[in-house]
Amino acid sequence: MTIAALQTVPQQIETAAIAQVRPKILMVDDRWENLLATEKVLKPLKADIFKAASGNEALSLVLRHRFAIVLLDVQMPEMDGFETATLMQEHESMTGVPIIFVTALSKEEKYASRAAEIGAVDYIFKPINPDILKSKVKVYLDLYVQREQIMRLNATLSQSNEELERFAYICSHDMQEPVRMMNAFAGLLAENAEEAIDEDGRRYLSFILDNARRMQKMINDILTFSRVGREEILLEPVDCEAILRETLSEFEGVIQDSGAEVTYTPLPCVETSSTLVRVLFQNLIGNALKFQNGSQPPLIAVMAEKQGRYWRFSVKDNGIGIENGFRGRIFTIFQRLHRKEDYPGTGIGLSTCRKFIRLCGGEIDFTSAPGQGSTFHFTLPSGEAARPTRSGQQAC
Template identity: 85%
Template sequence: MTIATLASAPKAAGSTVIAEARPKILLVDDRWENLLATEKVLKSLQADIFKASSGNEALSLVLRHDFAIVLLDVQMPEMDGFETAVLMQEHESMAGVPIIFVTAISKEDKYASQAAAIGAVDYIFKPINPDILKSKVKVYLDLYVQREQILHLNATLSQSNEELERFAYICSHDMQEPVRMMNAFAGLLSETSEETLDEGGRRYLNFILDNARRMQKMISDILTFSRVGREDILLETVDCGAILDEILSEFEDAIQGSYAEIVYDPLPSVETSSTLIRVLFQNLIGNALKFQNGSRPPKITVAATPEGRFWRFSVRDNGIGIDESFRTRIFTIFQRLHRKEDYPGTGIGLSTCRKFIQLCGGEIDFTSAPGQGSTFYFTLPRKEGRSHEAV
């Protein structure tokens, strides 16, 4: 199918039902002439109008329809407007639905107070000014339509995000094997045949090896990113100091090679995900070691302090720093601030950290100045946690 055909193809059935559905108005009055008169005033509004001549009839309609607004007469036989409103609000579909009471009885404050206590948004008196009534109702209809559009958009975006992450997971998972084989055979070729290749051939072979390794790293990072939120996050008591020691041992060669100084006080045990702490320290320590200008040895300080209900962790470095203009990009997936030739990476690590830590109830941010280093900090709840289901 061509692009033009796709653009002109009809939308799938049901795809715009929520966005295009007309709002519904419920009029409740025991006098039929009042119902007809009010309907005539509101007829020009883009809404479907339902009429009920008693509280029981109104409750029956509430069970079958979702209404944007209810105009409810106060003085009715058998069940007055106040009783009807209370019973309406017991139904789930009526949560947050505005109710305007319409009455011809006394204008004493106690009736208006009773209406407000029930949750009415307005209390107007007969005879009704048609223009004022129409204006009031239109405001609530517009708010209803806007809210429904936002809910529909959020649902669509949520589905799109889920489909994209599922696609990323499947692609990255299925791509691992061919890239692994490409890397393995290129390495084997380098070991067995490098001496038979001329300078150009060796250079091309190194290109293959370098790009295969970069692709493996990118696939691994995408797979990690796509898994966050798709699988249950098991909260447990995590010794953050022990995990930091493990991460530092993994970076031992980089630390020794750059003469880096790592300083940290004893870190707390936190009720969180051990995988989260590992991902955070791997990325933050790795970035602190990587983003250096070479004029001085790296110095990295890791600390944690209690702040109310949270632990506030910080990783401070003396590296190249980050310009404030890049603040909105730093945690966005695939966004890189430097050329890969200068500072290798995939642009996925910090976005994974943010996504992961927000699922665990924390936040991550940074302060920085170009040439003076950066301090990344993240918070985690101190209170006892529970297992979070994937979203």
């Protein structure tokens, strides 16, 4: 996908959103004069009108067209309106299409009840009030047009998202090698030519190394984000406590240097993706260690409790906190709340967490206040792979 193609995405979405969908109306009546009279009433509406003089002719039209609404006479020879409607609804194209029965029969409730059983949305009597008929038909036409526009917009958005994610994956994959080489050669230069470089040169070399590492981290994060949803998610029994312990061992150096205290209650085993749980703990524990003001050692508590069919996890810290006004940005990709000089990062981690966890049937949110720390909550379906232990928790 080229940059020029990316630039056309907003125009494609806008075109899909405002595209005019011209709906089709099917009128069925064995008396041609009734069809012509009804057509005259509905002609001002922005719709294509099809007329059928029998049930068989109507069924033939249903096979070839997709209608927004059907006006169906009840009393017809050979095949009455009730039988015609029943046969119509056997066709996939008629799923959800509103049918209005029009009749000169008795106004007994049994006929209206039968129409309702078949799935008719209305049952009106002749002689027809033109204004009422036009008003009712217009409502259903407007609903049809709105539904079609939403479906087209969703299809366009889905295609655009797939193209953008594919573009991000390809770019990130191709960028890995030159960044890796830049990082490697800068490292060799720092090791082997340190005495030949003056203080300014060493400072510039440090900038190169820092930025190369930051770029490599961003590329890896983009690749992780783009893979979520593109590859099949393997659901399996996952020991969340074991993964938390592994994650804490990865941060062992940072925990020791900062004097952090990390506590956790017994965590369950759930049927989910082990990669998801690892990504969640890596990001949430990493952020809890990173976003500190330095006035006190980090305190981090990880907990889980059963809520119906879900386990609700929480990761609580005593860090700098988050203003409520940033709630809309915190899970948006590339959105950073602080300068990278103060708190390094790519702005991709939490957006990856939310994207991944939603695919696995869960949700993520947070509660926070500036200077009072943050608590991130996420839910995971409990599944049926876990078994209860004596303590009431679950184990794999």
